[in-house]
Amino acid sequence: MGLRRVRSEVLARSIGAWRRVAGDSQPRHLVGVTKRLMLDYGYVRSLRGGAPVQGQGEPVPWYTFPAIEYLRGLDLSGRRVFEFGAGNSTLFWQARAREVVSVETDPEWYEQLAPRIAGNGTLVLCRDQDEYLAEITRHEPFDVVVVDGLWRKPTARAALRHLAPGGMIVLDNADWFPHSHAVLRAAGLVEIDLHGLGPIGRYAWTTSIFLDRSADFWSTAGPPDPIGGIRPPEILAVDAEDE
Secondary structure (H helix, E strand, O other): OHHHHHHHHHHHHHHHHHHHHHOOOHHHHHHHHHHHHHHHOOHHHHHHHOOOEOOOOOEOOOOOHHHHHHHHOOOOOOOEEEEEOOOHHHHHHHOOOOEEEEEEOOHHHHHHHHHHOOOOEEEEEOOOHHHHHHHHHHOOOEEEEEEOOOOHHHHHHHHHHOEEEEEEEEEOOOOOOHHHHHHHHOOOOEEEEEEEOOOOOOOOEEEEEEEOOOOOOOOOOOOOOOOOOOOOHHHHHHHHOOO
């Protein structure tokens, strides 16, 4: 009981110290928050380059920041991804997944992106709606299906039909496409709506993630590691101890 009390006191002192830091001057808080958003999250680089990237210039999807952080924390190394709508998201997925297949409708954007596709990626230009929807049917079911291009309601339905057991569907701009969102919600998947700011945009929006109820993207992933986070050593030490 004595050891437990000592641990509790250490934890209480540590939490109190970090709360006092949180009560620091408003200018320092504003500087810190601005640095996190503008530099660590890559907002300035994204705005200047016209494409979403993070702090050191690594490509990220044009999803909300909370969605990007959530997806960064998953182990996707053995997973297969299909994207309706290509972009920097394609580069993000191909750096993490075993295979990525992306369909794109814009020829100019396709030409810009094609030279950056790696050996585990396939980029397909489909300007016709029927061909666009048919591409996913030419493959085995995918672990991740992204709905982020044209014709979102029919692609949401296609995503459900071609999702592998234990898989995940990502619907970006879910607040703009409530009927597409309703199609996925009605499927009985586990829904996570991630609202917030994101690269380039000066408004908030929603990236929704729908998980099969047997999904497991976490068992081989590491602990949470937020961009710009702090890891107080005293609290970590107490947390690491056995009761």
